[in-house]
Amino acid sequence: MIRLLIILIFMATSVAAVEPDEILSDPVLEARARDISANLRCVVCQNEPIDTSNAGVARDLRLLVRERLVAGDTNDQVYDYVVARYGDYVLFKPPWKSTTYALWLAPFVIALLGGFFVALVFRRSNAVSGGDETLSADEEDIFADVTKRHTDGDMQ
Amino acid sequence: MKRFLIFLPLCVAIAIGLAGWWGLNPDRDPGSVPSALIGQPVPVFDLPAIEGIGVSGLSTQDFTDASGPILVNVFASWCVPCRAEHAVLTRMVREDGLVLVGINYKDKPDAAAAWLTELGNPYDRIGSDETGRAGIEWGISGVPETFVIDTNGIVVFRYVGPITSDAALANIRKALAQAGADKP
Numbered sequence: 001m002i003r004l005l006i007i008l009i010f011m012a013t014s015v016a017a018v019e020p021d022e023i024l025s026d027p028v029l030e031a032r033a034r035d036i037s038a039n040l041r042c043v044v045c046q047n048e049p050i051d052t053s054n055a056g057v058a059r060d061l062r063l064l065v066r067e068r069l070v071a072g073d074t075n076d077q078v079y080d081y082v083v084a085r086y087g088d089y090v091l092f093k094p095p096w097k098s099t100t101y102a103l104w105l106a107p108f109v110i111a112l113l114g115g116f117f118v119a120l121v122f123r124r125s126n127a128v129s130g131g132d133e134t135l136s137a138d139e140e141d142i143f144a145d146v147t148k149r150h151t152d153g154d155m156q
Numbered sequence: 157m158k159r160f161l162i163f164l165p166l167c168v169a170i171a172i173g174l175a176g177w178w179g180l181n182p183d184r185d186p187g188s189v190p191s192a193l194i195g196q197p198v199p200v201f202d203l204p205a206i207e208g209i210g211v212s213g214l215s216t217q218d219f220t221d222a223s224g225p226i227l228v229n230v231f232a233s234w235c236v237p238c239r240a241e242h243a244v245l246t247r248m249v250r251e252d253g254l255v256l257v258g259i260n261y262k263d264k265p266d267a268a269a270a271w272l273t274e275l276g277n278p279y280d281r282i283g284s285d286e287t288g289r290a291g292i293e294w295g296i297s298g299v300p301e302t303f304v305i306d307t308n309g310i311v312v313f314r315y316v317g318p319i320t321s322d323a324a325l326a327n328i329r330k331a332l333a334q335a336g337a338d339k340p
Contacts, residue, residue, distance in 0.1 A: 043189060043297035056262065057297060060288050085199070085295040087192030 017052050024066055033066045036078055041090045191314040192295055198309050199293035203283025206265045209272055214257055214283030219309040225335035227256045228303040232263040233271035235299040241318035246278040254332060258282040261291050261299050304328065306335035
């Protein structure tokens, strides 16, 4: 009984939204279809890939992806087909083009600026603390004086 | 170098302020999806008519030899907001004298026919898209959706959701006027 329950639980997590009648008989094509669907955004639920979405349009798009694959399309051709209708928006990984340069480059630019700033701060703090590490004779005298006064104070 | 550095916090504050001003603008809808079809010709599709309502079907051909701008409305009898929008569309057709065509999305023909009999039919043509495939060609994400097509068969405007607010209606009227003005 418990074993059956465990098996059922594992089955439930691996099925996602792909319904049995959608699955292609060719396992290679089906695997490619799953790959593509995982990278296509559902236009209704927006932050879910069509692979796990239960929306009607998502199901239609899953079927469409499979239909294109069976017709002999490459993965890129399938993406292009969907992008032509729904725009770059449906891709979870946006393409590298003039409108997305800022998107792709921003992390590196920010990291570079951050690194530059950190380097600046470190250099400045080094400059302040750097120099002769030992005390001069005058400083030794002052130090001895202060410690002496301090210990005397404690004794009172 | 140091003198310019004192302006850095001010610049950062202005940048954050601008980002907030843009991001918190109540007119901005972060969920809205831009249509890939704007500026593109009407997609290739060919839909049959709904039996028994006396209105012909809809295909790409109907847009290529149009004499004026066309309003395309995607609707379904099971779609509740479409019911509210129907009255607005009917009034627009009556008052503005525009050409309105419909795509009946994922609907049973007899259900659609009954819906149109009950509410009246403002559409010049209706294509029955039972499978939803034409809907994908149009890049729709749900119903209702409305498109404005200019005289050259180019998609110039798209509205997602029911046209029930004055702002939505004004936007569509503006797009229609522009599409009509582009006439060669």
